[in-house]
Amino acid sequence: MKKFLSLLLTGIIFPLSCNKSGDNTHQVHHLKFITYNTPATKGQSAFTTGNRSSILVFESESLCQYFGGTPVFATGGSEGELVPQNSISLVKGSYDIYSLSLNNSQNPSLVFENGLCRELENGIDYLWAAQKNVMVNTDKVIVFNYKRLACLVTFKVKADTSIKNLVIRDMKLSAPKTDSIFLDLSQGKISSSTTCGSLISIGGSGNERSAIIVPKEGSTYLEVELDATINGLVVTEKKYSTVLDIEFISGNLYEIELEIDSSKIAALTTTVSEWRLKNNLVIYAR
Incomplete structure (x- = not known):
């Protein structure tokens, strides 16, 4: 009996002694x-x-x-x-x-x-x-x-000398379709859409507007509706349109300056930068 008890105690103590201190x-x-x-x-x-x-x-x-x-x-x-x-x-x-x-x-x-x-x-x-x-x-x-991961697109509209009293009533952009794109968790990137969907109104006021969109390859349609005095004639709800041949890449900010004259609207300049973090802080849309 003493021998059995000794073996039993040894069997209990042995596995405990295998656990290293601090493991x-x-x-x-x-x-x-x-x-x-x-x-x-x-x-x-x-x-x-x-x-x-x-x-x-x-x-x-x-x-x-x-x-x-x-x-x-x-x-x-x-x-x-x-x-x-x-x-x-x-x-x-x-x-x-x-x-x-x-x-x-x-x-x-x-x-x-x-x-x-x-x-x-x-x-x-x-x-x-x-x-x-x-x-x-x-x-x-x-x-x-x-x-x-998305794109911020901002528009600033100016008029040439033939246009006075410019009022932007609405601005619309053909939104990228999202049915074939994805967010890659490991890479931290959204893939680019290759097709446009319906027109969406762009938020903002005055002559400046901005929209958040998913990345997009290929052309994008832009429409502007305005009131103005054009060559001395008062017009209301006049619509201009143009095509933007810009690739919108994940994580970027696009600042687009548009100019309107009596017959057309066109993009003058496009400034591209990272829609960014600064000193590890989130910088929000203006």
Whole structure:
């Protein structure tokens, strides 16, 4: 009996002695999220308090299975903190961590299949951020530096000397079709549409208008309706149209200056730049 008890105790003690002191293979580590590295300065805005985003976690180099109970929605808080609705905890490992936002207070309910989302719309300011190959072996702070994925197109209209009292009543653009495009989660990019759909009104006032569209290849139709005095004659609801041969690329800002004369409207200049982040802060549309 004493011999059996001795063996039993040895059997219990032996497997416990195989666990090395400090082995945290199955220990859970907690993640905290912020949206910039430095304090906001005058004229800049951090990810807006109250705006929503989603957080998605995968094993590094894989988009097959979610980890840490994600996807999880999160809310922009004070001092750049991004607060998940549920805490995200991970065991030791290497992970790719993504975040998406519609840059508003709505939950970004984007559905991905094999890393691609095909349910996209014009008029949405898609934001994307990622931290890849994050080695989690302790509690971590994850910094998301968002970038924009759609395109912002702005128009400024001026008239030549034959036109007086110009009033822009409406401006419309042929919206890119979205049925064949996708958002690539790993690359942080929206593919380009190759076809135009129906005309959409462009928001704004006075002689300046702007629209958010998905990327687009090929020509885009523009229509302007106005009231003016043209060569001394008062006209109302006069329509001008032109074709823009501009490729709209994911993440870019396009500032287009238009000139109207008595017979036509044409693009004078097009300035292309990144619709950008500055010092890790989101710069919002003017």
